[in-house]
Amino acid sequence: MTAPTAPTGPSAVPDPPGGRRAVAVWSIGVAVYFVAVIFRTSLGVAGLDAADRFQVNASALATFSLLQLLVYAGMQIPVGLMVDRLGTKKVLTLGAVLFTAGQLGFALSPSYGMALAARALLGCGDAMTFISVLRLGTRWFPARRGPVMAQLAGLVGMAGNLVSTLVLAPVLHGVGWVPAFAGSAVAGLVVLVPLVLFLRDHPEGYGPAPAARDGGGDGGGFVRRQIADSWREPGTRLGLWVHFTTQFPAMVFLLLWGMPFLVEAQGLSRNTAGALLTLVVASNMGFGLLYGQIVGRRQSSRIPLALGTVGLTAVLWGAVLVSPGDRAPMWLLITLCVVLGTCGPASMIGFDFARPANPPERQGTASGITNMGGFIASMTTLLVVGVLLDATDENYRIAFSSVFVLEAVGVASILRLRGRALARERDRDRAAPRARQAPVPHQQEGDPAAPTPARPAGV
Numbered sequence: 001m002t003a004p005t006a007p008t009g010p011s012a013v014p015d016p017p018g019g020r021r022a023v024a025v026w027s028i029g030v031a032v033y034f035v036a037v038i039f040r041t042s043l044g045v046a047g048l049d050a051a052d053r054f055q056v057n058a059s060a061l062a063t064f065s066l067l068q069l070l071v072y073a074g075m076q077i078p079v080g081l082m083v084d085r086l087g088t089k090k091v092l093t094l095g096a097v098l099f100t101a102g103q104l105g106f107a108l109s110p111s112y113g114m115a116l117a118a119r120a121l122l123g124c125g126d127a128m129t130f131i132s133v134l135r136l137g138t139r140w141f142p143a144r145r146g147p148v149m150a151q152l153a154g155l156v157g158m159a160g161n162l163v164s165t166l167v168l169a170p171v172l173h174g175v176g177w178v179p180a181f182a183g184s185a186v187a188g189l190v191v192l193v194p195l196v197l198f199l200r201d202h203p204e205g206y207g208p209a210p211a212a213r214d215g216g217g218d219g220g221g222f223v224r225r226q227i228a229d230s231w232r233e234p235g236t237r238l239g240l241w242v243h244f245t246t247q248f249p250a251m252v253f254l255l256l257w258g259m260p261f262l263v264e265a266q267g268l269s270r271n272t273a274g275a276l277l278t279l280v281v282a283s284n285m286g287f288g289l290l291y292g293q294i295v296g297r298r299q300s301s302r303i304p305l306a307l308g309t310v311g312l313t314a315v316l317w318g319a320v321l322v323s324p325g326d327r328a329p330m331w332l333l334i335t336l337c338v339v340l341g342t343c344g345p346a347s348m349i350g351f352d353f354a355r356p357a358n359p360p361e362r363q364g365t366a367s368g369i370t371n372m373g374g375f376i377a378s379m380t381t382l383l384v385v386g387v388l389l390d391a392t393d394e395n396y397r398i399a400f401s402s403v404f405v406l407e408a409v410g411v412a413s414i415l416r417l418r419g420r421a422l423a424r425e426r427d428r429d430r431a432a433p434r435a436r437q438a439p440v441p442h443q444q445e446g447d448p449a450a451p452t453p454a455r456p457a458g459v
Helices: 020-045 047-054 058-086 088-108 112-126 130-140 143-175 177-184 186-198 219-232 234-265 270-297 299-321 330-340 343-357 360-391 396-400 402-435
Strands: none
Touching: 020 047, 020 058, 020 088, 020 112, 020 130, 020 143, 020 177, 020 186, 020 234, 020 270, 047 058, 047 112, 047 234, 058 088, 058 112, 058 130, 058 219, 058 234, 058 360, 088 112, 088 130, 088 177, 088 186, 130 143, 130 360, 143 177, 143 270, 143 343, 177 186, 219 234, 219 360, 234 270, 234 299, 234 330, 234 343, 234 360, 234 396, 234 402, 270 299, 270 330, 270 343, 299 330, 299 343, 299 396, 299 402, 343 360, 343 402, 360 396, 360 402, 396 402
């Protein structure tokens, strides 16, 4: 079967058609990601309970999330390579099995060491979900829908965070540790069934060109070439630093330190603190739709949106930390939580730099490199905050000041790379009309490495 015409580069394939079937298949992948986020963020609402259960201090408590994120970040490039080589369905299936086993193991762990191992297993499975969902979006929907589909995926992930806050937290306090965490693990089995039975990597007739299927020879050479070529693109590196700089303030707050900060430093009840964490998630969902529409219509808005988010986040964090007295006023905490909701949508902009910078056969690898950014920043901050809390007798003002250091490093890197990345993107966009006249490769259904269109997302 010969695919419709619309190539945009030497290894480009036509835009997928989208439609109801695309929505159905994409929804299966997003459901897997939704459950993965519930499991990932479950410790955020159980941090104080975990400290009591395993009798650990702040640094040891931070190690739970740190190890999980370390595994997650370390797996991003291998997962990207796996998606490029094996296909979305196989990688998502393996991820669902691993994060379900990790959540169940965390529920039943009798000791701190075994609980750490369970969180590492969970992080490994979680790492396989988001890049796979991004690839599903670019394989099943037209390129112009790229920013919106990515933001929608992030929005569904935040809905998983919302479930952790609104459902898992009261269940945990009502029925106890083991029933709450073991019961939540059932959700992993629920999403595994449609994943195995119904998910497909790409529409029929929109598979990769034969040249993209053979992987280029030996496995080691393929891996080195994929990583080196992806990293060589300034758009990939810019995407990594945008993700690094924008994501981590909200991630650290939601994943672990938000609840202790609001309860212990701000003197709020757990219910009020939980409501503020819910506000971060709700804000994220609302801004996700807004950011996706803005970037989809005007690519020139990407850098201003990213830097504006970083600046506003820094201003609000600074205002809370230097607020007179022992506690910040409630209106200021509410404003901080609303602004933290912009961090997730802003981090998705990183993928809108990496996607057009790389040809179809490198999309998974490039997305993996980009996705490492925010999680490296998050695990660094999680550890530093825990260490500073122990060293300063739980002075949250000093501990959370570490946020500004990483934001400064990230902003400097974005400003350094943006000129080269945008110039190469403009050159590639100008060359696209000539590439559209090239012959279209023969497409076959069933190959696991179908690439995405090479034109810039949102155009």
